Amino acid sequence: MIRQFELVERIKAYSPNADEDLINRAYVFAMQAHGSQKRASGDPYFSHPLEVAGILTDMKLDCHSIVTALLHDTVEDTEATLDDIERLFGSEVARLVDGVTKLTQLELQSNATKHAENLRKLVLAMSEDIRVLLVKLSDRLHNMRTLHFVKTPEKRARIALETMEIYAPLAERIGMHQLKDELEDWSFKELNSEARMSLLIRLEYLRASGGALVDRIVAELESVLQGANITVTVSGREKAAYSIWRKMQRKNISFEQLSDLIAFRITVNTVEDCYKALGVLHSRYRMVPGRFKDYISTPKPNNYQSIHTSLIGPERQRIEVQMRTDIMHEVAEYGVAAHWSYKQGSANTDGKQYRWLRELLDVLEHASSPEEFLEHTKLAMYQDQVFVFTPKGDLLNLPRGATPVDLAYAIHSELGNICVGTKVNGRIAPLRTLLKNGDQVEILTSKAQTPSPAWEKFVKTAKAKACIRRYIRNQERHQYIELGKSLLKKAFLEVDYIFTEKAVEGIYKRFRAQSLDDLYAIVGQGDLSASAVIATIFPGSRETEDPAGGSMPSLPDPGQHIPSSQGEKANLPIRGLVPGMAVHYAECCYPLPGDRIVGITMPGKGMDVHTIDCERLEDFNDTPERWVDLSWDTHQGEEFQHVGQIIAIITNEPGSLGMLCTVIGKSGGNINNLRIIARNTDMFEFIIDVQVKDLKHFTNILAALRASPNINSAERARNITLSH
Numbered sequence: 269m270i271r272q273f274e275l276v277e278r279i280k281a282y283s284p285n286a287d288e289d290l291i292n293r294a295y296v297f298a299m300q301a302h303g304s305q306k307r308a309s310g311d312p313y314f315s316h317p318l319e320v321a322g323i324l325t326d327m328k329l330d331c332h333s334i335v336t337a338l339l340h341d342t343v344e345d346t347e348a349t350l351d352d353i354e355r356l357f358g359s360e361v362a363r364l365v366d367g368v369t370k371l372t373q374l375e376l377q378s379n380a381t382k383h384a385e386n387l388r389k390l391v392l393a394m395s396e397d398i399r400v401l402l403v404k405l406s407d408r409l410h411n412m413r414t415l416h417f418v419k420t421p422e423k424r425a426r427i428a429l430e431t432m433e434i435y436a437p438l439a440e441r442i443g444m445h446q447l448k449d450e451l452e453d454w455s456f457k458e459l460n461s462e463a464r465m466s467l468l469i470r471l472e473y474l475r476a477s478g479g480a481l482v483d484r485i486v487a488e489l490e491s492v493l494q495g496a497n498i499t500v501t502v503s504g505r506e507k508a509a510y511s512i513w514r515k516m517q518r519k520n521i522s523f524e525q526l527s528d529l530i531a532f533r534i535t536v537n538t539v540e541d542c543y544k545a546l547g548v549l550h551s552r553y554r555m556v557p558g559r560f561k562d563y564i565s566t567p568k569p570n571n572y573q574s575i576h577t578s579l580i581g582p583e584r585q586r587i588e589v590q591m592r593t594d595i596m597h598e599v600a601e602y603g604v605a606a607h608w609s610y611k612q613g614s615a616n617t618d619g620k621q622y623r624w625l626r627e628l629l630d631v632l633e634h635a636s637s638p639e640e641f642l643e644h645t646k647l648a649m650y651q652d653q654v655f656v657f658t659p660k661g662d663l664l665n666l667p668r669g670a671t672p673v674d675l676a677y678a679i680h681s682e683l684g685n686i687c688v689g690t691k692v693n694g695r696i697a698p699l700r701t702l703l704k705n706g707d708q709v710e711i712l713t714s715k716a717q718t719p720s721p722a723w724e725k726f727v728k729t730a731k732a733k734a735c736i737r738r739y740i741r742n743q744e745r746h747q748y749i750e751l752g753k754s755l756l757k758k759a760f761l762e763v764d765y766i767f768t769e770k771a772v773e774g775i776y777k778r779f780r781a782q783s784l785d786d787l788y789a790i791v792g793q794g795d796l797s798a799s800a801v802i803a804t805i806f807p808g809s810r811e812t813e814d815p816a817g818g819s820m821p822s823l824p825d826p827g828q829h830i831p832s833s834q835g836e837k838a839n840l841p842i843r844g845l846v847p848g849m850a851v852h853y854a855e856c857c858y859p860l861p862g863d864r865i866v867g868i869t870m871p872g873k874g875m876d877v878h879t880i881d882c883e884r885l886e887d888f889n890d891t892p893e894r895w896v897d898l899s900w901d902t903h904q905g906e907e908f909q910h911v912g913q914i915i916a917i918i919t920n921e922p923g924s925l926g927m928l929c930t931v932i933g934k935s936g937g938n939i940n941n942l943r944i945i946a947r948n949t950d951m952f953e954f955i956i957d958v959q960v961k962d963l964k965h966f967t968n969i970l971a972a973l974r975a976s977p978n979i980n981s982a983e984r985a986r987n988i989t990l991s992h
């Protein structure tokens with residue numbers, strides 16, 4: 269176990285100004301918090317955070333990272349709270365510890381390596397600070413180093429697989445090659461120990477049979493390059509067993525066919541020397557075609573820089589050589605962790621999805637101190653996405669701003685259509701809740717539910733939007749089809765036919781309808797009248813009979829059938845009529861030009877025209893689809909006579925009735941009908957039907973009547989039921 273003063277000395281070695289007191293306090297705090305807890309190995313638990321801190325000192329990380337490493341399991345595993353950490357160690361350390369704790373909790377939530385890609389992204393999205401990720405990776409490395417102490421084989425395998433699929437790629441992603449190699453080797457050992465052993469044995473055999481081959485090649489390369497006045501360090505290294513194994517798998521070749529089991533690394537001082545060394549080697553040894561790669565002029569996305577080439581080298585061995593500067597070497601081994609030791613790193617990376625790295629390097633270039641660099645090294649990765657768990661532990665990614673409705677539609681459009689509510693992290697939440705990274709989201713459903721048009725306003729994903737729109741459009745269409753069908757049925761009845769689909773089938777194409785339903789929908793939407801369809805199916809079916817004909821063809825009586833089809837002279841002075849549909853003035857209110865009017869379709873009987881204030885309209889409140897908006901056509905109205913109905917009370921005196929008729933006559937009205945509905949010794953009550961031009965005319969007559977002596981009252985008749 270690393271002792272307290274050793275840890276401080278290690279940090280001081282590369283960071284002389286480190287806060288010694290802070291480190292000491294964290295050391296003591298973590299040791300006391302973990303108390304008598306033990307690891308699977310039987311060691312005190314505190315040895316684990318201490319080792320993790322040690323790994324971070326190898327990366328030369330800053331003081332806050334080391335303190336975070338010491339404290340990283342206290343919030344999750346001991347009585348200590350985040351508030352304690354903040355109070356004792358400050359807000360920055362608290363933020364970092366909180367970040368690591370959240371990543372640990374994430375691990376517990378999902379053991380599903382089948383969502384590895386999303387889980388990797390989620391880890392990156394949640395590691396707002398790169399130090400959080402570095403502590404987490406070091407934590408994992410120490411757990412892998414001590415994995416053999418874990419007793420259950422299933423648990424070991426799960427952890428190893430997770431390391432292989434989540435953490436090693438993450439280490440590679442941020443350029444930590446050494447860390448990645450070690451994580452992979454431990455996992456390989458757990459998951460396929462036999463393959464790893466046989467590879468190690470073969471490598472050992474090669475080493476033994478070649479004598480000091482690697483050493484001899486190193487010596488020769490060194491002398492050749494130094495002879496060209498280049499200051500170099502040459503080292504030879506066997507490739508990691510796992511990377512050989514993967515190469516064998518990927519290329520389907522045997523161990524014997526692998527030529528590059530040994531890699532040589534040449535480190536020089538400057539980029540210039542790199543190319544110089546390359547020239548020397550290529551002129552001295554034959555190069556293997558197709559193996560040359562220049563990652564200096566074009567660095568890898570994770571900022572790896574090097575020149576790679578393969579040569580038929582000393583002793584006619586095929587060897588792989590990598591050339592790089594000291595700085596590039598540090599970056600290659602330690603990735604971003606190396607950046608704050610070398611501020612002058614080059615920044616010419618391209619590739620759009622690695623913008624974060626370029627930004628990181630920008631910060632690096634302009635930061636005046638390593639501390640400032642760290643301060644600004646926020647991992648702004650996948651900030652446009654949000655990762656959430658389903659109750660089964662599946663991990664899905666959605667665009668930032670997504671809601672549970674988006675999630676429901678992402679899983680299945682049918683799930684979206686019947687979604688009624690949601691639970692986020694076990695609690696009922698509004699459907700418009702914005703999801704956060706790591707949320708666990710449950711969708712509540714009901715078969716009776718249909719998507720709400722209001723959802724369209726808050727959903728984020730195109731899929732959810734499209735599904736909601738499609739559903740609503742379908743619903744509307746369904747309603748139009750039903751309405752169109754019933755309008756057609758009605759229209760059939762009016763001409764005394766029974767509606768059959770067969771009758772309509774033959775003609776829908778003439779109305780540019782794609783199908784029968786299409787035709788119904790067009791009729792239902794009002795773009796085509798049912799009567800036009802009837803006229804097409806039964807040409808000339810209606811105009812033959814005219815029950816209003818007779819003595820007064822130009823004077824339609826209330827309640828009588830008034831043909832208004834085109835070609836008839838007696839076109840009613842009303843706008844908004846349905847062509848071909850029979851129209852009646854309602855007997856309850858006797859509408860006159862000037863009244864506001866409305867049509868009510870009467871199944872099988874055409875349309876009644878009512879005044880808008882007619883009491884009978886209440887009967888149709890529940891069937892708004894039967895209401896037709898009508899208005900008078902005043903230009904045509906001149907030549908028409910309409911019937912208005914007056915209810916008048918006159919005194920029972922000689923000459924009273926004569927006066928009534930005279931007043932009406934003088935006002936230009938023509939009495940059409942006159943009935944006594946009540947009488948006693950003093951009064952007569954009359955109903956008088958008067959032909960008038962319009963409402964104004966009618967009102968004038970009423971006024972004249974009221975002005976007359978002997979006439980007690982005169983009103984427009986409303987909803988009078990006559991019993992004659």
Ligand code: MN
Nearest residue numbers: 316340341407
């Ligand atoms: Mn840990």
